[in-house]
Amino acid sequence: MEKTTFIVGLDGSETGARALAFAKDRAKAIGDCTIVICYVIEWSPFTFQTAEENAQRHKRREAEIAMAHERVLDPALTMTRAEGFEIEGIVRHGDAAEILDGLARERGAKQIIVGRVGARGLKSRLFGGVAGRLAATASVPVTIIP
């Protein structure tokens, strides 16, 4: 039987951890599963920066990725592996909803699991949060964990 893949969006928050816990539950029930946890660093190629920031950008990007691994992904990976699950961690820059959906298509995932985060700030009020946008646009089923 083909391996089932779940994409889990992690953001270092409590709900993110609950999303991972839900994925583990499902994996246990299904059996042969891979959990892919993804931390997205919000980034847009269409922002405005100073020349100095541009010159430092590559260095900062590396630091951001290292920090995401160290603070969020690695602890989750270690813990989940210790529990006997097959798991992989990915850090990407971009729009969280687009990245998670893109990753789901790339890996042929069965579903995306994300935590519901209350609308923060004007942008998410106007355009909807990550979970809302995923629910509306994703190409695979989405489970939103309250």
Place this chain on the structure above:
Amino acid sequence: MSKLFHIFAGLIACMLPSLAAAQEAISLDERINGIFADYTGWYVSFIFAPLPGTDFSWIALWLVVGAVVFTVYFGAIQFSGFAHSIRLVKGDYSDPNDAGEVSHFQALATALSGTVGLGNIAGVAVAVSIGGAGATFWMIVAGLFGMATKFTECTLGVKYRNEYPDGSVSGGPMYYMVKGFQERGLPLGGAMAVLFSVFTILGALGGGNMFQANQAHAQIANVVGDYPGWITGVVLAILTFAVIAGGLKSIARVTEKIVPFMGIFYVLVSLVILLINYDQILWAFGQIFEGAFTGLGVVGGFTGALIQGFRRAAFSNEAGIGSAAIAHSAVRTKEPVTEGYVALLEPFIDTVVICTMTALVIVISGVLAQDPATGLYIWNAELGRITTEGDVGGVALTSAAYATAFSWFPVLLMIAVVLFAFSTMISWSYYGLKAWTYLFGEGAVKELIFKIIFCLFIVIGAAASLGPVIDFSDAMLFSMAIVNIVALYFLMPIVKRELHSYRSRLRSGEIVKQPK
């Protein structure tokens, strides 16, 4: 970091009494002016010297000739490659694995925030009030040619930049002068790089700093009433220091976000004014074409219009100066040519779009006096320009033209001028710093010394009316172009090779659009 602020605040505090005294006793200004004029006057006269028998400075011709040479050499890349440039900025060819790195759009926006500024507002008014509507035509022509210059210098900027082990980058003409000349087996690359760096530092302190601070203060004083310039200077210096040395990214981010919107808003307001007067747009273009070839009564006729237009374009979009090559070199790309493509949009946006908007509004608003019988401009020989409503020139003329449609515009223009000046200063502090570290090496202390000097010059620029000092630094800015364009002539075969290789891979399908 707070220690830094204490040092800087202390320096400012030490300067205040002398600056205040300088305000009262104008003799200090005059003394500095005198000394500067004595020692540097000859150089300034040399740089801005007119060609024999005209009042067309040879340096403007140098920039325009360079632009024409690059246009011909690269087969009018600004037209044949325009659509591809837009696709690159949109990110159509960006590798998704590079997400999080500096995008083409970001590099373009950063470079633009250094060039869009007083030139687009005040400079155009000067050109149109001396050269008439026809100056606009030649400004657009020169802007279109300048796109090829930017293409050449920014491609080289990315190709020969330095990438350090810690991941940061440094690039610009000094790097392509050294490495490019070495690659072609040419001598003197190192000497040119040193010369260019010296000019860049002095140009950054003057045109990229004192002139901006000075004009920002003049514009605020124009709206709120006169007050001592050092106050504006100290506020701007503290804000700038907070951004460039204190790492107060929030101020930088706010400015970098507001400035583009100010630019877009400025264009929108211009479009609204043009729409309101839609019945006059054809007439205005008629004036621009007729004036381009007859002058419509301006002194010097056809050449009068041409000189003003060419000069304005050359001085506004900085094509050939070399500054853009520094700004663009931070982009993450495997193909240096792509950054050249993106950079060629800069003179288009700066000169062909924004400067033209200003010019059209000035022409349509009717602030330039015309003889109703002949349609020719009424010349004010005393001021050496066309008679205008309220007899104003420069930024005040732009302000008056826009105020004919929107009475609140002068206040908005004040905010725009101050913000443009501030963002230009931040950009130039970086260009100056790169030249400084090229000469003296990288290091926190060395960099801090430059940043402190830079901020002190802001205070001086705003407080004093140092005409000869500013003239000298303007001359430095254009001296950068002399060295830079010479280097570009020698290195353009390398750019051509890159371009051919890129285009053939684009055709063969090796380089493809990224799926969305």
